[in-house]
Amino acid sequence: MRQLSKKTWGHVMTSEVYQQIFNISAVAMVIIQNDSLQTANKAFTELSGYNLTDLPELSFRNLIVPADLLNIIPEAFELSSFESYQKVYSFRLITHTHNVIDVRGIFSFLEWNHQPAELLQLFNSATLDSNLYETSLNIKNTAACRENDVKYEEVADSLPEVIFEMNNQGKITFTDQTAYRLFGVSEAEYQQEINVFDYVAPVEQKKMAEHIERILTGEELGISKYLLRKKDGSTFPAIIHMSRVIRDQKFIGLRGVLLDISEHKQAETQLNYLIQHDTLTGLYNRAYFETELNKRQQSKTLLGIIILDVDGLKLINDTLGHSHGDKLLKAIAEHMSINFREGDLLARVGGDEFAILLNDIDEYRINQLIGQFNSAIFEYNQTHTRVPLNISCGYVLGVGNNLSPGSLFNEADNNMRKEKLFHSQSNRSAIVQTLKKALEARDFITEGHADRLQKLVLKLTTSIGFPDNLKNDLRLFAQFHDLGKVGIPDRILFKDGPLSKKEVLEMQRHSEIGYRIAQSASELAPIAEWILHHHEWWNGNGYPLGIKGEKIPLACRLLAIVDAFDAMTNDRPYRHSLSFSEALAELKKFAGTQFDPELVNTFIEVISN
Incomplete structure (x- = not known):
């Protein structure tokens, strides 16, 4: 387990200070050990509705909505001794009154009574931003005493905030472990009389100097935003609250709380982008x-x-x-x-x-x-x-x-x-x-299928007395009845083998697609209804509407027979063609179910001659 140093360059933090940090923070905090709640602060009791006296009887897992447990268990509870151990999860917390609150939890490793434990900081998702700012405000006066206690020191060092003190010349006289992690430096480096301005971006140093001067004269500035600099030269945004340190009735410097708001700024930037952009x-x-x-x-x-x-x-x-x-x-x-x-x-x-x-x-x-x-x-x-x-x-x-x-x-x-x-x-x-x-480019797969249909269907119309004024439309219909196939993916249209059920349903969409295309073009509009119904069956088992018998347009009943005959007597990628007699036998077999039986007989008579 990691051991935290208790001494700094000028001051030694006390248990009273760390306990104060823990208790007054506006962030809800609870210490968990072996799934039991050891202690919590006031913010946690306000968020959860439980009293401190309830904690010994509670299992933390029972406070989480069961569906969310898999998101944070077991990973969040596999304790690590890494100094930088910290995990963030979003889940739903069950309160004492059985309400459910969306929260974001930060799990951090620490020791409690010399045993592994975790500090959990909870942020109500609905008020996350305000909690972050309130946290900085509430911890601003918490570095004053002289005794030691590992429990509360670890609690403070597990917080995302940096607590620091500096003298009137800007020399850092105290900071915590969080600062070492945040700025990428060691405690030994901090002990080399580092000045606060060494870790402020040059563009912000003048502003920082002015603020320090104003605070030393007694002005309350509240929270200020700065661009700070790490040891490797990279920068990050932060908010800092500073106030004067008075000892023996003398102003000896400033004390502050610093919070890295990089993630907050990134989320804010992303949100602003989404709000403003398509x-x-x-x-x-x-x-x-x-x-x-x-x-x-x-x-x-x-x-x-x-x-x-x-x-x-x-x-x-x-x-x-x-x-x-x-x-x-x-x-x-x-x-x-x-x-x-x-x-x-x-x-x-x-x-x-x-x-x-x-x-x-x-x-x-x-x-x-x-x-x-x-x-x-x-x-x-x-x-x-x-x-x-x-x-x-x-x-x-x-x-x-x-x-x-x-x-x-x-x-x-x-x-x-x-x-x-x-x-x-x-x-x-x-x-x-x-x-x-x-569509014409894709017709190579059927080797002139549309052209053959035009010839066959016109032969059949002559025998049944189809109106002459509609024969041109019928030619167009024979050519473009499958127009909707331009909207069918090639992986289905050119598949070498039978289609799956899902692919069959996708293929069947071509009737409706073709109908919509035809409606949009004046030269195809007269045949739009025919395109929609050209896969309907005589018995009503066709698609897309399932109409049957003579409710199916005559042109569609004609084309259904001719289309099936041409398909059967020509090779396809997934099968060889049938003979002339085999194709006619298939038409007879499906007469009265798929095809108009009278038209089948007429077609067989015409094609046989």
């Missing part, structure tokens, strides 16, 4: 954009707002999946960052909408920037032909204090929507054409 693109979010717009509206400079909208994003998300849509959004954010000015504020203000706030801009320059951005998007589309970017853009210029923030933004948005309306159909058609090309 997590997908890394650009600012709408809330931050509006805040900055309000600020800049107070100026008299010329402001510009550009609104960008991704055309067809919903169609891409619905057909190819959100991962493809997300790639487009990230690509736009990347090109915005490259092609607009360094001081321009870039934000994602909606699902498919972006905004740029520009200072000191004129008509010529804003059009130049938009042209530069559009050129970058054009180049992107040359190398990303499967899912190109189509963007509508609108902008507005105005003197900051002449328009309200809302009206300036709305005008830019309205201008963007006018452009979107002007070419929305052409952009949707461009996306659909791209998807159709993707």
